Amino acid sequence: MGGGMEKMTKQRVVRNMLIGAFCMACLATTGGSMTAQAADKEAKAPVPAAAQAPTLAITDCIKCHAQAPKDIDERGGKHKTEVSCIDCHAGHPPNVAEIIPQCKQCHSGKSHYELEGCLQCHSNPHAPLELSLAKKLTAPCLTCHEEQKVQLNKFKSFHSSMDCTDCHSKHGAVPACMSCHEGHTPDMVQAECSNCHKAHMPLEVKYGKELASKQCSGCHQDAYSQLAANKTKHHDVSCVTCHQEKHGTIPRCEDCHGVPHAPGIIAKFPKCGGCHSTAHDLNNIDEPKQAKSEKPEQVKPEKVKK
Numbered sequence: 001m002g003g004g005m006e007k008m009t010k011q012r013v014v015r016n017m018l019i020g021a022f023c024m025a026c027l028a029t030t031g032g033s034m035t036a037q038a039a040d041k042e043a044k045a046p047v048p049a050a051a052q053a054p055t056l057a058i059t060d061c062i063k064c065h066a067q068a069p070k071d072i073d074e075r076g077g078k079h080k081t082e083v084s085c086i087d088c089h090a091g092h093p094p095n096v097a098e099i100i101p102q103c104k105q106c107h108s109g110k111s112h113y114e115l116e117g118c119l120q121c122h123s124n125p126h127a128p129l130e131l132s133l134a135k136k137l138t139a140p141c142l143t144c145h146e147e148q149k150v151q152l153n154k155f156k157s158f159h160s161s162m163d164c165t166d167c168h169s170k171h172g173a174v175p176a177c178m179s180c181h182e183g184h185t186p187d188m189v190q191a192e193c194s195n196c197h198k199a200h201m202p203l204e205v206k207y208g209k210e211l212a213s214k215q216c217s218g219c220h221q222d223a224y225s226q227l228a229a230n231k232t233k234h235h236d237v238s239c240v241t242c243h244q245e246k247h248g249t250i251p252r253c254e255d256c257h258g259v260p261h262a263p264g265i266i267a268k269f270p271k272c273g274g275c276h277s278t279a280h281d282l283n284n285i286d287e288p289k290q291a292k293s294e295k296p297e298q299v300k301p302e303k304v305k306k
């Protein structure tokens with residue numbers, strides 16, 4: 001027998017010892033009439049789970065298994081309160097060979113429960129709400145969050161080509177834009193990104209009425225510095241008071257001022273700018289060109305026209 005023993009791994013020895021002890025425990029609770037051989041035979045015949053249940057109490061599990069009871073106790077959630085070990089594990093090896101349950105036994109009726117590989121995300125059934133998300137996931141997220149994908153599809157941007165978990169690597173966590181991007185001015189902070197952008201439609205730039213003009217300055221240095229230097233009341237009007245709500249809108253002078261001069265004058269000089277220059281450089285009619293050339297090199301995005 002010695003040679004056979006040597007081939008056994010240490011683990012197997014321990015395992016067999018444990019199973020031995022386990023059988024003894026069951027035998028004790030069932031009256032001890034079975035021999036070890038009889039028990040072995042019975043293992044080969046399929047045993048209904050119900051017949052096994054009374055022989056093994058939940059309190060027995062912890063005698064041999066430490067981790068599962070600990071996980072359930074600390075992080076089991078509804079798998080602690082709504083079900084017990086033996087609702088999921090009916091019977092026990094060697095008597096019952098297959099005692100790992102299918103999730104679908106108890107969870108059905110939602111598209112989420114039709115997913116493949118539940119354990120990909122719910123990696124520990126004894127702590128079911130602790131999720132470890134695989135790297136490139138999108139489709140499974142949509143069983144609960146449709147709206148985000150609808151936005152990503154409707155408003156195409158580079159983000160539309162990314163997987164949900166590229167940004168949400170942990171469930172429920174929201175990434176900082178600035179973990180991947182820089183702001184438009186050196187002093188711009190993360191909290192300000194959402195003044196103009198939404199993550200799932202980042203090119204649909206919209207903003208509220210309170211936005212500080214400084215936030216536009218990174219890309220429109222000309223407009224910003226002209227207004228800052230302007231001596232008329234436009235100096236105190238913010239960018240978004242004139243360029244309302246959606247990026248790129250341009251107002252007409254008349255939207256705010258109506259027709260401020262006698263019709264005769266307007267008919268003769270239809271362009272407000274002919275006398276008032278531009279809205280940013282208002283009334284700087286004497287030397288509008290000089291005002292520009294005084295400034296150091298402009299940091300103006302190439303794409304900005306006019």
Ligand code: HEC
Binds near residue numbers: 018022023058063097
């Ligand atoms: C006397 C010790 C002992 C007791 C008591 C015991 N187990 Fe086990 N259990 C083992 C051993 C040893 C194994 C490894 C058996 C094997 O792999 O064939 C095991 C394996 C398992 C497995 C894994 C089976 C698989 O297919 O991988 C589950 C699940 C399990 N036990 C659940 C339970 C539950 C639930 C209880 C309480 C109702 C319990 N055990 C009580 C010793 C015990």
Ligand code: HEC
Binds near residue numbers: 080084088101
């Ligand atoms: C909601 C169902 C469910 C409940 C309740 C449950 N288990 Fe499990 N258990 C599973 C599933 C599913 C697996 C297989 C996990 C895998 O394949 O990674 C498993 C695996 C195991 C294993 C083998 C792997 C390991 O983690 O060591 C043991 C032992 C085990 N369970 C013991 C228990 C004990 C003891 C209890 C009660 C304290 C319990 N289980 C409660 C579903 C459950």
Ligand code: HEC
Binds near residue numbers: 077103129
């Ligand atoms: C024996 C029945 C049974 C099995 C098998 C089972 N569950 Fe459950 N599970 C329940 C019950 C009952 C609840 C509580 C009611 C509900 O949320 O549906 C629950 C709740 C959950 C919850 C929510 C937990 C909470 O605290 O809110 C998750 C997640 C979950 N199960 C995942 C799984 C996964 C994954 C599997 C397979 C590894 C699985 N379940 C297998 C019965 C089971």
Ligand code: HEC
Binds near residue numbers: 119
């Ligand atoms: C892509 C990852 C992923 C996969 C795969 C996955 N789940 Fe989930 N599951 C989640 C997330 C995320 C939640 C929400 C957790 C929360 O509410 O905090 C969840 C919640 C649950 C819940 C509790 C809430 C509810 O809506 O019922 C159950 C039960 C559940 N899953 C069962 C399953 C089952 C069964 C499978 C396999 C058929 C499965 N899950 C596959 C990620 C996943």
Ligand code: HEC
Binds near residue numbers: 112137143144165174
């Ligand atoms: C079974 C349903 C379910 C699945 C699947 C699911 N979620 Fe959730 N998710 C929820 C619920 C419920 C909440 C709100 C409760 C919470 O914060 O945990 C939530 C919250 C979130 C939040 C935070 C929302 C906020 O307001 O801060 C993000 C981000 C998120 N999920 C992303 C994902 C991603 C990415 C996936 C795919 C890997 C995913 N979810 C899969 C149900 C689910």
Ligand code: HEC
Binds near residue numbers: 159167177178180193
């Ligand atoms: C996990 C990294 C990551 C996060 C987090 C992230 N982005 Fe992106 N984003 C990218 C990549 C990669 C691109 C494409 C390359 C580039 O333009 O930098 C991109 C592109 C963009 C674009 C240009 C889109 C286009 O199609 O031209 C905008 C605008 C944008 N991101 C804004 C944001 C905002 C605002 C946030 C926060 C709400 C954010 N991003 C969060 C990775 C990320």
Ligand code: HEC
Binds near residue numbers: 145152163197198
């Ligand atoms: C480029 C990174 C990025 C990608 C890709 C991304 N998200 Fe988000 N998500 C965020 C950020 C950042 C927020 C915080 C809100 C914001 O800035 O608009 C967020 C918010 C959420 C929220 C909270 C509710 C809401 O809409 O604000 C959910 C749920 C969510 N994301 C799910 C998803 C799902 C599902 C996918 C894949 C279809 C996905 N996200 C793809 C970055 C991303």
Ligand code: HEC
Binds near residue numbers: 177184188207211247
């Ligand atoms: C005042 C509004 C505003 C704020 C605040 C803002 N953005 Fe933008 N962002 C824009 C506009 C407008 C565009 C140009 C969109 C276009 O080209 O149509 C843009 C473009 C981008 C782009 C695309 C590449 C580029 O530079 O043109 C990224 C990435 C970006 N923003 C990230 C951010 C991040 C990160 C923050 C926060 C630190 C932020 N934005 C804050 C208005 C803003």
Ligand code: HEC
Binds near residue numbers: 216220250304
């Ligand atoms: C990330 C850089 C960026 C930021 C920040 C930014 N813009 Fe722009 N803006 C641009 C670009 C690029 C264009 C040219 C877009 C085009 O031609 O489609 C533009 C064009 C404009 C136009 C002119 C549209 C036209 O038809 O000529 C206005 C008006 C404008 N922006 C106002 C603003 C205001 C107001 C803010 C602050 C709320 C702002 N921008 C913030 C990059 C930016």
Ligand code: HEC
Binds near residue numbers: 234278
């Ligand atoms: C979104 C509204 C808005 C638009 C568009 C607008 N203005 Fe004004 N303008 C104002 C406000 C507000 C004042 C200050 C009024 C006050 O305090 O009495 C003002 C003041 C003026 C003044 C008086 C300046 C002073 O210091 O007394 C002139 C001249 C003027 N605007 C011309 C124009 C011209 C020309 C245009 C088009 C190029 C224009 N405005 C576009 C809102 C606007």
Ligand code: HEC
Binds near residue numbers: 225277
């Ligand atoms: C009083 C209203 C008003 C204010 C304040 C204002 N704008 Fe304008 N803006 C206009 C009008 C009107 C035009 C169309 C050109 C013209 O007639 O002056 C315009 C044109 C533009 C354009 C496109 C043409 C160009 O000159 O580049 C951009 C970009 C722009 N504004 C950005 C801004 C930014 C950034 C701010 C804040 C720093 C700002 N504007 C403040 C009214 C205003």
Ligand code: HEC
Binds near residue numbers: 270275
């Ligand atoms: C022929 C030159 C000329 C034209 C064209 C012109 N303005 Fe004026 N505007 C003036 C002069 C000069 C004043 C100063 C009058 C004063 O101080 O009483 C003035 C004053 C104003 C004021 C300030 C009124 C006040 O009560 O303080 C506004 C607003 C104004 N103009 C808007 C406009 C708008 C809008 C247009 C185009 C529809 C326009 N102007 C076209 C010459 C002109």
